[in-house]
Amino acid sequence: MFQEITTLPSRILKEITFDVYVLSDKTKEITYITSISVGVDKYIVEKLCGEDAIITKIKRIYAWELRKFVNGQNAVLVDMYKCFVRFFDDGLLIPSLVSQVLYVDKPIDDVIKIDKNNLKRVRKYSYEISNDHRDLEFFYEKMYVPYAKRRYADSAQIESFCNIEKIFKNGMLVFVTFDGQRIAASLDQMIGDTYFLRKGGIIDDDFIKKGVAIASYYFSILRAKEVNAKIVDFGKSRPFLLDGVLRHKNHWGTKICEDSNIKRFIYLKNVIFEQPFIYFEDNKLKAAIFSDTDNLIKEYAGSGLEFVIINEEKG
Numbered sequence: 001m002f003q004e005i006t007t008l009p010s011r012i013l014k015e016i017t018f019d020v021y022v023l024s025d026k027t028k029e030i031t032y033i034t035s036i037s038v039g040v041d042k043y044i045v046e047k048l049c050g051e052d053a054i055i056t057k058i059k060r061i062y063a064w065e066l067r068k069f070v071n072g073q074n075a076v077l078v079d080m081y082k083c084f085v086r087f088f089d090d091g092l093l094i095p096s097l098v099s100q101v102l103y104v105d106k107p108i109d110d111v112i113k114i115d116k117n118n119l120k121r122v123r124k125y126s127y128e129i130s131n132d133h134r135d136l137e138f139f140y141e142k143m144y145v146p147y148a149k150r151r152y153a154d155s156a157q158i159e160s161f162c163n164i165e166k167i168f169k170n171g172m173l174v175f176v177t178f179d180g181q182r183i184a185a186s187l188d189q190m191i192g193d194t195y196f197l198r199k200g201g202i203i204d205d206d207f208i209k210k211g212v213a214i215a216s217y218y219f220s221i222l223r224a225k226e227v228n229a230k231i232v233d234f235g236k237s238r239p240f241l242l243d244g245v246l247r248h249k250n251h252w253g254t255k256i257c258e259d260s261n262i263k264r265f266i267y268l269k270n271v272i273f274e275q276p277f278i279y280f281e282d283n284k285l286k287a288a289i290f291s292d293t294d295n296l297i298k299e300y301a302g303s304g305l306e307f308v309i310i311n312e313e314k315g
Contacts, residue, residue, distance in 0.1 A: 011037070015081050016063040022056045023077075025049045030271055033066070034079040038264060041079060047240060047273045048077060075271040081263055088267045092288075093280045096264035097236040100246070100254035104195075104221065105230040112221055113253055114214070121211030127219035128182075130173040133165075139173055139185050140164055143201025150205060159199065167198050174223050176215050184212045186220045195220075195229035217252060236262070239278035241287060241296050255304045258285060272310060281308075 014037035021032040023045060030048060032055070034040060045053050061069055067087050070076050078088065085093065104111045114122070130136075140161050148158050164187065171189035175182045184207065187199040197220055202212055217234075224232045234254055237246040250256070256278065276289045276296055288310040289296060297307055 018061050018063070018066060018078075018080075019057060020059045020061060020069070022058055023049050024054045024056070025052060028075065028271075031073045031076045032079075033061075033070070033076065035081060036060075038079055043238065044077070044079065044266065047275060047277075048271070050274065070267075070269065073269070076267075076269040077271060078267040080265060080267065082265060085265050085267075091267055091269040092272070094266040094268065094277060095239055095258065095262055095280065095285075096266060097259055097262050098239050098246075098278055098285065099257050099259040100234040100237055100249040101194075101257060102221070102232040102234065102252055102254045103230065104224055104232050108222070108225055111225070111253075112218065114218065118211060118214050122215045122218050124178065124210075125183075125212065125215040125219075126177045127215075127222075128175050128177060129223065130175060131168075133168070135173055135175075136164065136168050136187075137161075138182075139187065139201060143185055143203050144187070144199055145201075146203075147201040147205075164199065171198065172223075174216070174220050176212055176219060178207075178212075183207050184216050186216050188220055188223065190224075190227055190229060193228075193230040194233050195224035195227065195231065196233045197235055213248075221252075240273070241276040241278070241289070241300060247299070250300060250303055253302060255302075256285060256300075257304065278305065 015035055017036045018033050019036055021034070021040065023030045023032045028049070032040075032045070032048075040055060045055065063084065066078070066080075066084065070078060070088075079096075102111070144164070145158055167187060167189050170191075171187060174186045174188055176184040183204065184202040185200070186197055189196045189198055197217075200216060202208060202216075221232055234249045234252070236259055237243060237249060240246065246256075272288070276287060276294070278285055278287055280286075285305060287296070287300065287305040287307045289307055290310065292309055
């Protein structure tokens with residue numbers, strides 16, 4: 001059997017092989033199972049057990065052992081690929097990522113809803129469009145890569161320059177400028193009637209406090225209108241309602257929707273995350289909250305999510 005397994009392509013072998021860990025904190029222990037091609041997702045661990053969780057590896061199993069092994073556990077999280085989802089219909093199923101889109105096929109004043117203070121900050125900046133390959137190199141080396149490393153540290157997933165070039169072939173850079181200096185940029189791409197915000201970067205984090213990230217989104221939306229897009233795809237976000245990226249994109253009036261291209265799903269049995277999250281039920285995305293007075297209901301009212309008050313028994 002082992003010899004047959006090792007003849008599989010490396011990518012498939014990693015997807016069907018799972019490492020089993022025990023997560024523990026002061027109050028609980030949770031069995032954490034993850035495909036070895038994914039590894040330990042520190043972001044997910046923190047949302048489950050906090051920053052001080054102890055992670056102990058206990059064994060390795062294969063896909064055909066997974067369901068039986070899970071049945072024998074109490075509190076379990078499985079981080080798995082989409083092909084295994086059909087075997088897990090007895091707990092909560094969470095997408096690893098969700099998409100956020102903004103419909104822009106209406107007058108610009110109805111599309112961009114920004115408060116006066118932020119609009120005043122945005123108007124300090126200008127923008128310019130570039131299709132110059134030399135500018136792409138500048139964006140990659142001086143903005144995108146350093147910004148991703150500063151923001152995500154060891155968990156940063158940085159695209160290769162080769163992949164960035166592929167996007168740029170039918171894309172563009174929308175630079176944010178201040179006093180003639182390029183200080184931020186968004187690598188955008190138009191496919192059909194959808195305008196995609198692919199990658200972003202900022203040359204210096206000091207500009208974040210001065211509203212440059214807001215300006216970058218604002219100018220990309222303006223560009224989408226200029227090229228007659230109907231939808232702006234803000235990209236993928238983590239499925240947690242307190243996540244800064246999800247919240248920031250939501251403030252632009254985006255709709256939260258399923259990303260048909262995501263490969264990973266998270267299954268929970270007899271356990272829930274410690275903060276409000278998005279999950280699948282009845283082929284819909286729903287938001288799990290812990291109180292009907294939660295302020296997040298108002299904050300995400302226009303996102304398209306259905307809210308469900310949840311407790312530990314739900315998991």
